[in-house]
Amino acid sequence: MQVMKKLFIVATLISVLCRPFAGHAQTDKWTLEKCISHALEHNITVKQLELQRQSSEIDLNTARNSRLPNLNSSASQNWNFGRTQIQSGLYENQNQSNTSFSISSSVPLFTGFRIPNEIAKNELDLQAAMKNLEKAKDDLSLNIASLFLQVLFNRELLKVNEEQLAFTKYQVERTKELVRYEKAPASQLSDIESQAASDEVAVVQARNNLELALLELKQSLELEQTVEFDVSIPEIGDILTEGPAGSIQSPQTVFENAVQIRPAVKEQELRVASAEKTLKIAESGYYPSLNLNAGYGTNYFFLYGRNYTNRTLSEQLKNNGSEYIGLSLNIPIFNRYSVRNQVKSARLNIENQQLVLENTKKTLFKEIQTAYQNAVAAQEKYRASEKAIAAASESFDAANVKYENGKSTVFEFNEAKTRLLKSQSEAIQAKYEYVFRRKILDFYNGEHW
Numbered sequence: 107m108q109v110m111k112k113l114f115i116v117a118t119l120i121s122v123l124c125r126p127f128a129g130h131a132q133t134d135k136w137t138l139e140k141c142i143s144h145a146l147e148h149n150i151t152v153k154q155l156e157l158q159r160q161s162s163e164i165d166l167n168t169a170r171n172s173r174l175p176n177l178n179s180s181a182s183q184n185w186n187f188g189r190t191q192i193q194s195g196l197y198e199n200q201n202q203s204n205t206s207f208s209i210s211s212s213v214p215l216f217t218g219f220r221i222p223n224e225i226a227k228n229e230l231d232l233q234a235a236m237k238n239l240e241k242a243k244d245d246l247s248l249n250i251a252s253l254f255l256q257v258l259f260n261r262e263l264l265k266v267n268e269e270q271l272a273f274t275k276y277q278v279e280r281t282k283e284l285v286r287y288e289k290a291p292a293s294q295l296s297d298i299e300s301q302a303a304s305d306e307v308a309v310v311q312a313r314n315n316l317e318l319a320l321l322e323l324k325q326s327l328e329l330e331q332t333v334e335f336d337v338s339i340p341e342i343g344d345i346l347t348e349g350p351a352g353s354i355q356s357p358q359t360v361f362e363n364a365v366q367i368r369p370a371v372k373e374q375e376l377r378v379a380s381a382e383k384t385l386k387i388a389e390s391g392y393y394p395s396l397n398l399n400a401g402y403g404t405n406y407f408f409l410y411g412r413n414y415t416n417r418t419l420s421e422q423l424k425n426n427g428s429e430y431i432g433l434s435l436n437i438p439i440f441n442r443y444s445v446r447n448q449v450k451s452a453r454l455n456i457e458n459q460q461l462v463l464e465n466t467k468k469t470l471f472k473e474i475q476t477a478y479q480n481a482v483a484a485q486e487k488y489r490a491s492e493k494a495i496a497a498a499s500e501s502f503d504a505a506n507v508k509y510e511n512g513k514s515t516v517f518e519f520n521e522a523k524t525r526l527l528k529s530q531s532e533a534i535q536a537k538y539e540y541v542f543r544r545k546i547l548d549f550y551n552g553e554h555w
Contacts, residue, residue: 135338138254141327142247148328149246155239162235166228172221175213175398182206201410207423210401215433218393219386227383230376237373244369244549251545253323257337259538260316266530267312270523271305277519278302280510297516354482354547357475364474364550365467374463381459385452391445394437402429474550481543484536491533498526 136144146152184204189197214221281298284290324335365371404427408416417425438445505522508514 159235162232169224169228177211179209203408205406208403213398216396218390220390223386230380234376237369240369255538257319260319262534264312267309274302274305357478361471374466378459381456388448388452397434400431477543477546484540488536494529498529502526
C-alpha cells in the first residue's frame with residue numbers, strides 16, 4: 107500500500123481509538139448545543155433585550171389599567187384674618203382657621219377610542235419585543251455556530267500539518283541513511299532538514315490559529331478566562347456526498363417558508379401594525395371625551411375670639427359634608443393644529459415601517475441566495491478537492507519513491523507534498539463551509555441546532 111495511505115489509515119485509527127478515552131479524560135468538552143445554550147443564557151445583549159420585553163409588559167399593563175377609575179384625596183389648612191366669611195355664610199371681622207378634606211374619583215367613559223387603541227398598540231409592541239429577542243437569539247446562535255466550526259476547521263488543519271511534519275521527519279531519517287551509504291549528497295539532507303523546520307513552523311502557526319479560534323469562541327460564551335475549555339467533535343456523516351438537488355432547497359422555496367416564520371420579518375410586521383394603531387390614537391384627538399366624576403368633601407371651621415363657641419370637630423365634619431356626582435364633556439374645537447400634525451406624523455411613520463418591512467424581506471432573500479450559492483459552491487469544491495487529493499496523493503507517492511531511490515531532489519519532493527497539503531486544506535475548508543451554509547438554510551427553514 108502506498109505510503110501516504112498507510113499514514114492516513116494509522117492516523118485515522120489512532121483518532122477513532124483515542125476518542126472514547128479522551129471523552130472520559132476530558133470532562134469539559136463542549137458540544138455545539140451546549141455552547142449555544144450557554145451563550146443564550148449569559149449573553150449581555152440578550153439580557154438587555156429581555157429587559158426591554160419586560161418593560162413592554164409594564165407598558166401594556168399601564169394601558170389596560172387606564173380604563174379603571176382613579177381615586178384621589180386631599181386636605182388643606184387655611185388661616186384667615188380680618189373680614190372673613192364665617193360658617194353661616196356672613197362676613198365678619200373675625201380671625202378663623204378652615205380645615206377641609208376631600209376625596210374624588212373619575213372614570214373615562216369615552217376617549218375617542220384612544221384607550222382600546224393604546225392597549226392594542228402595546229400588545230403589538232410586546233409581541234414585537236419578543237420577536238426582537240428571538241431574532242437576537244437566532245443571530246447569536248449563528249455566530250456561535252460559525253465560531254464553533256472555525257475551531258473544527260483549524261483543528262483539522264493542525265492535524266494535517268502535524269501529519270506532514272511527521273512524514274517529513276521520517277524522510278529526514280531516511281535521507282540520513284541515504285547519505286550514510288553515499289546514495290544521496292549531504293546537501294539533500296540539509297534541504298530536507300530545512301523543510302522539516304518549515305513544517306514545524308507551520309504546525310506552530312496552525313496550533314496558534316486553533317488556540318485563537320478557541321479563545322474567540324470562549325469569549326463569545328462569556329466564560330471566565332481561567333475556565334478550561336475545549337469542544338467536542340460532532341459526527342458530520344455523509345451530508346457532503348448528497349447531490350445539490352436532493353440536499354438543498356431552492357432559494358425561493360426557503361424564502362417562502364422563512365418569510366412566514368423568521369422573527370426579523372414578524373417583528374417588522376408587528377411594527378407596521380403598531381404604527382397603524384398609533385395613527386388611531388392620534389385621530390382620537392378629533393373626538394370629544396366624556397368622564398364620570400364623583401367626590402365627597404367636608405370642612406372644619408374654628409373662630410378665634412371670646413364671643414363665639416366653636417362646634418366640635420366630629421360634629422362639624424359630619425354636618426359640613428357634601429357629595430357630588432357629574433359628567434364632564436370635553437369637545438376639541440381648535441388645538442393649534444397639533445392633532446392634525448400628530449396624524450400626519452403617524453401616517454409617515456406607517457410608510458416608514460412598511461419600507462423597513464420590505465427591506466427586511468429583501469435582505470432575508472439576499473442572505474438565503476448567498477447561503478445557497480455558497481453551499482452549492484462549497485459542495486462542488488469539496489468534490490473537486492477529493493479528486494485533487496487523490497491525484498496529489500498519487501503524485502506524492504511517485505515523488506516519494508523517486509526520492510527514496512535517489513532519483514529526485516528535495517525540491518521536487520516538497521513540491522509534490524505542498525500540492526497534497528493544499529488539496530487537503532481546500533477540502534477541509536470546503537467541507538466546513540458547506541456544513542455552515544447548509545445549517546444556515548436549515549435555520550431559515552425553522553430547524554434549530
